[in-house]
Amino acid sequence: MIPEYKQPEKPLLTLTLGHLYPDQLNLYGDRGNIMTLRRRCEMRGIELRVVGLGIGDALAPDEYDMLFIGGGQDKEQAPVAQDLYDIKGIGLWAAVEDDMPVLAVCGGFQLLAHYYRPAEGPDMRGLGVFDAWTIHKGAHVARCVGDIAISWNGQTLVGFENHGGRTYLGTAKPLGRVLKGHGNNAEDRTEGAVYRNTFGTYLHGSLLPKNPHFADHLIRLALQRKYGPLVEADELKGPGGEFEEVSNNHREPRAILREKIGEQLTPIDDTLEWEAHTFVLERLGLHSAAAKVLSSTIQ
Numbered sequence: 001m002i003p004e005y006k007q008p009e010k011p012l013l014t015l016t017l018g019h020l021y022p023d024q025l026n027l028y029g030d031r032g033n034i035m036t037l038r039r040r041c042e043m044r045g046i047e048l049r050v051v052g053l054g055i056g057d058a059l060a061p062d063e064y065d066m067l068f069i070g071g072g073q074d075k076e077q078a079p080v081a082q083d084l085y086d087i088k089g090i091g092l093w094a095a096v097e098d099d100m101p102v103l104a105v106c107g108g109f110q111l112l113a114h115y116y117r118p119a120e121g122p123d124m125r126g127l128g129v130f131d132a133w134t135i136h137k138g139a140h141v142a143r144c145v146g147d148i149a150i151s152w153n154g155q156t157l158v159g160f161e162n163h164g165g166r167t168y169l170g171t172a173k174p175l176g177r178v179l180k181g182h183g184n185n186a187e188d189r190t191e192g193a194v195y196r197n198t199f200g201t202y203l204h205g206s207l208l209p210k211n212p213h214f215a216d217h218l219i220r221l222a223l224q225r226k227y228g229p230l231v232e233a234d235e236l237k238g239p240g241g242e243f244e245e246v247s248n249n250h251r252e253p254r255a256i257l258r259e260k261i262g263e264q265l266t267p268i269d270d271t272l273e274w275e276a277h278t279f280v281l282e283r284l285g286l287h288s289a290a291a292k293v294l295s296s297t298i299q
């Protein structure tokens with residue numbers, strides 16, 4: 001039974017998300033990913049602050065708990081690639097190596113690999129977080145467009161893809177395996193890439209509204225990284241029932257924890273989200289996957 005949603009009076013936990021290039025990279029509702037993260041945090045008494053990081057802005061990794069970078073057309077990607085490499089590269093690498101959750105969609109994903117070779121113009125140098133590279137084979141080769149479903153952690157992720165570039169993985173681990181759709185290159189059924197807590201993917205859609213389990217995965221990673229192993233709220237109550245300040249972690253000694261997040265975030269009524277998820281699976285003809293999702297998620 002999912003408890004009725006009640007907005008807490010004041011947030012007990014705070015996360016800060018750095019949104020890279022919100023003006024340049026914002027295709028197919030990528031902003032919806034951030035709205036989803038914010039809403040799912042709010043519903044658990046967690047404040048999600050969002051800071052836009054445009055061209056020329058430095059990226060100080062200590063100021064953020066999560067990063068998001070969306071997709072864009074080739075002409076928007078070029079100045080972004082330059083800025084990412086020249087200005088934000090070192091900060092972003094530090095964040096990645098320090099296990100910050102980073103979500104990079106489509107054009108953003110391409111720029112976290114070694115390079116993107118567009119149909120026209122020079123190669124765009126990427127950060128090389130993923131051992132992978134992307135080649136656009138020219139206007140005569142069909143783009144990878146349409147709904148897509150992949151397997152991820154024994155579950156499914158659904159989204160919409162639209163990319164001309166084909167990504168090839170070197171040693172990078174894929175995010176998932178394509179069930180229906182194109183994925184990285186329409187050849188090897190790999191989709192996306194993962195390094196530490198950095199996730200690259202071609203799934204727009206937006207991704208997170210239709211994949212609440214993935215949204216919660218990112219939130220959980222960010223909370224655990226910031227606040228450390230999480231404990232039951234009741235364990236934190238003082239003799240009078242009030243919450244005590246606890247020091248359970250080197251990063252955030254003042255944390256007052258409300259959730260037993262280490263195991264599970266407070267459940268949210270995701271009936272609509274799972275209906276949207278299964279709708280895409282059904283449309284792709286993945287009926288048994290859709291039935292599995294429905295039976296395991298919708299109460």
Ligand code: GLN
Nearest residue numbers: 071072106107163164165
């Ligand atoms: N410009 C890139 C491509 O076509 C990325 C597109 C996108 O982000 N949707 O491959």
